[in-house]
Amino acid sequence: MEKRYINKEGLSKWFSSILNAGKRVYAPVRYEKDExxxxxxxxxxxxxxxxxxxxxxxAKAAIFPRAEVLFKYxxxxxGEMTLEDFNPDNVPETVVWKMxxxxxxxxxxxxxxxxTGYEDxxxxxxxDKTTLVSFSCAKADDFCFCTSVQGGxxxxxxxxxxxxxxxxxxxxxxxxxxxxxxxxxxxEDAFLLDNGEDKAKYLADVPVYFxxxxxxxKLKDAFNSDIWKEQSERCLGCGACAYVCPTCACFSIExxxxxxxxxxxxxxxxxxxxxxxxxTSGHNPRAKQSQRWRQRILHKFSYMPxxxxxxxxxxxxxxxxxxxxxxxxxxxxxxxxx
Amino acid sequence: MSKxxxxxxxxxxxxxKTVLGYExxxxxxxxxxxxxxxxxxxxxxxxxxxxxxxxxxxxxEIKDEGKIxxxxxxxxxxxIAQLASENQIDMNSLALFTVLDEGKGDVKDFASVDDxxxxxxDKPLPDSEKYDNLDKKLEAMTSEERWTFWVNxxxxxxxxxxxxxxxxxxxxxxxxxxxNRPQWINPWPSPMANMEWQVNRVMHMTGRCIGCxxxxxxxxxxxxxxxxxxxxxxxxxxxxxxxxGQAMKDGNSLSTFKPDDQENFxx
Numbered sequence: 001m002e003k004r005y006i007n008k009e010g011l012s013k014w015f016s017s018i019l020n021a022g023k024r025v026y027a028p029v030r031y032e033k034d035e036x037x038x039x040x041x042x043x044x045x046x047x048x049x050x051x052x053x054x055x056x057x058x059a060k061a062a063i064f065p066r067a068e069v070l071f072k073y074x075x076x077x078x079g080e081m082t083l084e085d086f087n088p089d090n091v092p093e094t095v096v097w098k099m100x101x102x103x104x105x106x107x108x109x110x111x112x113x114x115x116t117g118y119e120d121x122x123x124x125x126x127x128d129k130t131t132l133v134s135f136s137c138a139k140a141d142d143f144c145f146c147t148s149v150q151g152g153x154x155x156x157x158x159x160x161x162x163x164x165x166x167x168x169x170x171x172x173x174x175x176x177x178x179x180x181x182x183x184x185x186x187x188e189d190a191f192l193l194d195n196g197e198d199k200a201k202y203l204a205d206v207p208v209y210f211x212x213x214x215x216x217x218k219l220k221d222a223f224n225s226d227i228w229k230e231q232s233e234r235c236l237g238c239g240a241c242a243y244v245c246p247t248c249a250c251f252s253i254e255x256x257x258x259x260x261x262x263x264x265x266x267x268x269x270x271x272x273x274x275x276x277x278x279x280t281s282g283h284n285p286r287a288k289q290s291q292r293w294r295q296r297i298l299h300k301f302s303y304m305p306x307x308x309x310x311x312x313x314x315x316x317x318x319x320x321x322x323x324x325x326x327x328x329x330x331x332x333x334x335x336x337x338x
Numbered sequence: 339m340s341k342x343x344x345x346x347x348x349x350x351x352x353x354x355k356t357v358l359g360y361e362x363x364x365x366x367x368x369x370x371x372x373x374x375x376x377x378x379x380x381x382x383x384x385x386x387x388x389x390x391x392x393x394x395x396x397x398x399e400i401k402d403e404g405k406i407x408x409x410x411x412x413x414x415x416x417x418i419a420q421l422a423s424e425n426q427i428d429m430n431s432l433a434l435f436t437v438l439d440e441g442k443g444d445v446k447d448f449a450s451v452d453d454x455x456x457x458x459x460d461k462p463l464p465d466s467e468k469y470d471n472l473d474k475k476l477e478a479m480t481s482e483e484r485w486t487f488w489v490n491x492x493x494x495x496x497x498x499x500x501x502x503x504x505x506x507x508x509x510x511x512x513x514x515x516x517x518n519r520p521q522w523i524n525p526w527p528s529p530m531a532n533m534e535w536q537v538n539r540v541m542h543m544t545g546r547c548i549g550c551x552x553x554x555x556x557x558x559x560x561x562x563x564x565x566x567x568x569x570x571x572x573x574x575x576x577x578x579x580x581x582x583g584q585a586m587k588d589g590n591s592l593s594t595f596k597p598d599d600q601e602n603f604x605x
Contacts, residue, residue, distance in 0.1 A: 031494075031560070056558055057496065233371040236504055236556075238504065238556065240556070243496045243497075243558070244558055254518075267525060267526040275516050288399050321558075324500055325369055326363040326389075328364045331364065
């Protein structure tokens with residue numbers, strides 16, 4: 001990893017050169033009317049929001065879109081079908097600018113899910129063509145718990161480049177991967193020598209709330225525990241938590257037919273929905289909310305680390321912020337560890 | 339021992355297995371299912387809580403648990419009265435009470451929908467200022483501007499259906515958006531599908547919505563969807579002569595036929 005310093009003018013110059021290279025840039029933008037901040041395609045650095053803790057949605061959609069066409073089909077003559085497959089060439093080179101370290105780490109979990117054993121062409125294409133520029137966190141709130149799930153406000157896992165903003169408007173730049181290096185090279189002269197600043201000084205303080213290994217251990221025998229019902233009683237069963245999550249990867253396959261032509265899509269889904277596991281026979285293996293909550297927690301904190309090493313949670317706290325019933329995941333996990 | 343705790347302890351000593359109310363949470367108060375007399379001390383009353391507790395009472399897995407005590411705030415009472423009028427709640431399976439003077443006063447029991455309606459008579463709908471401000475803004479727009487406003491708002495919709503889950507009156511066991519043969523509404527977010535979903539949601543609520551705003555409070559991306567149902571509620575109550583936020587005694591306006599309807603086309 002290479003460490004450099006980039007000043008305020010340099011940042012602006014580098015950002016312009018990224019846009020000039022024809023890359024699609026997603027960055028956090030503040031909605032006009034309220035305090036919410038979310039990723040949007042931007043055309044200038046002025047559009048990028050400042051001074052917030054977390055975007056409502058994670059950066060997930062940049063690589064794993066909310067809905068994506070797998071292929072299109074058309075039948076012009078009876079019995080004949082033409083197929084238009086997913087074309088990787090149509091996926092633009094993309095930069096996600098100013099994502100949180102927890103969002104960048106989220107792509108490690110997503111890659112585990114979607115690219116272990118079988119390489120998902122759509123996901124892989126987006127991932128290969130996307131460069132992740134994370135900004136370390138100077139601010140955190142009570143919903144943040146990255147340090148409890150192997151992350152941190154300055155964690156670089158998953159990021160291609162990480163910037164730590166300095167009081168002078170410049171930043172410490174850590175160039176982590178080859179992709180990051182290629183992005184830096186678009187404006188290499190903007191990147192000055194390391195000025196010796198220690199980034200630790202500029203990071204938010206995020207307390208460790210629980211020990212993740214203890215949690216994983218406790219979950220091994222927890223399948224039949226009463227805690228699932230106790231914790232999930234107030235869950236309303238909406239999908240907000242899954243949709244704002246940087247690592248949730250459940251999807252459904254949907255059809256968009258129009259007469260003799262149509263498309264098949266992959267769309268985000270949520271294991272919190274009753275319909276998610278409903279069989280055609282009418283049987284539902286997860287008919288109760290408590291069973292669906294158990295699945296959510298065990299998948300992220302037990303099944304995933306067992307199978308692919310990484311946890312399915314980066315402690316971003318979005319699910320807790322978004323939940324209309326205040327299902328605070330950090331509290332729930334802490335109470336399991338206790 | 340607080341009055342609410344006292345009441346819960348007394349209920350749990352009888353035929354009530356669970357008292358549903360509120361407890362302190364990480365974002366103000368949150369819904370709380372109290373099963374034991376020890377836990378009753380955690381119960382607090384919150385007149386301004388945004389989660390409408392009635393949303394839980396229509397769930398089969400909660401109904402299956404038997405008689406439930408409910409420490410209801412005003413929006414919850416409104417929804418329970420409406421649900422009872424739609425035969426979705428059996429008042430005999432509930433032990434319903436509230437705490438007067440925004441939680442500072444005495445405990446008041448409700449045995450019937452009439453009791454609820456009498457109590458609600460002088461209670462205003464919540465968030466009227468927020469609603470009026472947006473109403474003024476939207477009424478000043480041309481219809482094209484209004485369309486653009488909503489298309490823009492709905493462009494953020496992620497189809498998480500938190501609005502559906504938080505609404506006590508959205509109780510279909512199979513929602514129209516979950517039907518795929520035929521697929522009435524595309525389940526993925528797109529400008530048209532987002533609009534279709536909200537039009538459907540709001541129209542299904544029209545003449546039934548009690549204006550609690552739970553849909554809007556639940557929306558993680560902050561779309562002012564509560565306004566739409568509220569607007570219909572206000573307009574409908576004028577046209578059909580009912581009190582906004584109170585269940586109609588003789589059935590919902592849009593699903594009830596009357597031979598003496600003032601409109602000729604229906605005869």
